[in-house]
Amino acid sequence: MSTYRAPLRDMRFVIEELVGLQDISALPGCAAVTSDLVSAVFGEASKFASQVLAPLNRVGDEQGAQLIEGEVRTPPGFKQAYEQFVAGGWNGLSGEACYGGQGLPNLVAMPVQEMWNSANLAFCLCPMLTSGVMDALTLTGTPEQRATYLPRLTAGEWTGTMNLTEPQAGSDLSAVRTRAVRESGQYRIHGTKIFITWGEHDLARNIVHLVLARTPDAPQGVKGISLFLVPKFLVAADGALGARNDVHCLSLEHKLGIHASPTCVLAYGEHEGAIGYLVGEESRGLEYMFIMMNQARLAVGLEGVALAERAYQQARAYAQTRVQGRAIGQTSEERVAIIRHPDVKRMLASMKAHTEAMRALAYSAAAALDKSRRHPDDGERKRNQALVDFLIPIVKGWCTECGVEVASTGVQVHGGRGYIEDTGAAQLLRDARITTIYEGTTGIQAADLVGRKLARERGATAHALIGEMRSLLPQLAGCANAAVAVAHAALAQAIEDLSAATRWVVDTQSSDPAAVAAVSVPFLRLWGVAAGGWLMARAALIADVRLNADVEPEFYAAKIATARYYAEHILPQSSLLAKIVVGGAQSVLAFSEQQF
């Protein structure tokens, strides 16, 4: 596999020039987040990604995590890498300062996480889940729970897991059956959880499981589910580790990708009952989960960006060196590198354009998330909260689906060698494949977008965002650059498509929700394509100004070329997608089950 190099220039472009780091630095508690600090943090994080995490990606894939007598052994090198990760203080990247974290805003943390995900997705899932548990406890834990668990989780001394899924409860969590029996100040948990990422391992001394379970007298369905904290080793008040709790890893799944990440079947309470502690209030477990899921879904969307970037770098390196055939129109006998062939160029352009647009969208959502939490003005906080809520299913759904496509194109660029494991291109495709499934499948993201996010507020946020996109058009029209003019025309059309489809969804949702559901995934994709096109057009405008001032011509000219490709090859999909949304539902619904 080619060596990974963090795309630091594009990352800095997106956060500083496109999204606006200065808006984030201006937020309370973010004064230290200046351009030079960011560049120091990115520099070291990229070094860690390239030198420590990336070299383990292959061995992780080949050897995978192994279950040996109830204990999970991680692939060679993972334990040392995790120790280095913790010693470097990286686990506390965005953790709160009062628990030992650095409290960096999402806009800075996201690019760092992108680098690590690109280098080694399977490894990164462990800290990602830990940070999910940190969010949950910060939000709803008792002061004692926070004092005991948060400093150790922030340091990475202990890790965390999320236990939602059971055999009969996947997308539909209301079907959770795991029981929690009250017992003087604590609970005994009984049940089986499946697919638990990093549910058991040898990287850290303790594992803090957050478990969805039902109390005995709780109502059926969504309302009756509570959230419990179940440590692998019980913890004394001073933080010392005590007895082994009754939670055990029964088996590990054999899976398509992310082999180094142990996916566990966890048995709770097979013996005396696992001791668990209520988090927040009884019966509000799912509600808490949904709050945390926002961050987790953003994080998974980012995995799509990260794998796309890695696949692009890999394909580019291969295309530069693989010699095959002659260039079209060339008269000499010389064989050329495949990067000279127009179709290979097209594939690389598609990979690059998708990746940059996805990155721009994901980081924009991160900035909105920061503002929703830290902005001093209540109205701004609310406006940004609505924006993040709306963007999250799009970031999760679109960036992961595109991540898979880009990784697949990466295999294609390699020809036969892409299908052979040696190049590493195949691993990226296999690893990427999970991202459209966990933390809610694309179908579930689309349902969230049309149901919870759009219909509930009759498209208010969506239309506000469309309005913002539209307000860019005059600026694009006023630009002399030919590529920007192309972007202008394509974006104007995409905005029409987007607003027509959005109106149709809002209008149809109450009368015919099944019709909306039948086309909700193309609708989500339409939003991704159009929002990506809007951000690429903005990027082109910025690049044009810089080029006119003769600043970094190579970078900005490539940015404009990429925006133009996006406008001519990707953005036009909006018309097709809008057509499918508005007119395609009935053909889906018309199928009888017998016709399959």
Next chain:
Amino acid sequence: MKVLVAVKRVVDPNIKVRIKADGSGVDLANVKMAINPFCEIAVEQAIRMKEAGTVSEIVVVSIGLPQCQETLRTALAMGADRGILVETDVEVQPLAVAKVLKAIIAKENPALVIVGKQAVDDDCNQSGQMLAALLGWPQAAFISKIEVAGDHADITREVDGGLEKLAIKLPAVVTTDLRLNEPRYVTLPNIMKAKKKPIEVIKADTLGIDIAPRLKTLKVEEPPKRGAGVKLADVAELVNKLKNEAKVI
């Protein structure tokens, strides 16, 4: 004991450099820059000595453009205590570096100066030696081990025939070789703390020394491309080729 370490900002060694079209030098526009790896080893050594209790303060010095502050910040994030930037946009060559450092050393009075044996951009391997000469201090170049014992330092140097062990009196100048240590990864909390450590900026022209370049670069060009290799069947064929074609044995 105070230690002074000099650090140079160079093109990131992981990057493939390109030569400017007019052959006047390496194209540095928008290229990722980093601390010179040998300087990084020098900083690491000073920090290890501080952690071991032999060093009380580490001052890092860089000479060049304002952007060298980034390089100083890297050293501060590794664990140095404070930085000095001698700012100039003149191309500083080894003798100029030695003169500037001498001026700074006159103010700072360190007991030990650690510098990299060379910078990976111009590979001069001169500044440390020139500095020791200007100061009239003992020097030990290419060290792979150092231990301070009272008023002297026990040094191990890597020489062609093996290891050379010597003791030099302090104050002294030493230059680092690759095997001296393996620099640590900078931790996130230390990056954050480094932001608050002081960096003093001194304009080079206030030092009253002549730092004008003495050498003129005539032309920079790519090394000749290596021809394709050939696969040989066995050692006998190799020996035959070395004898009869390459005529080296």
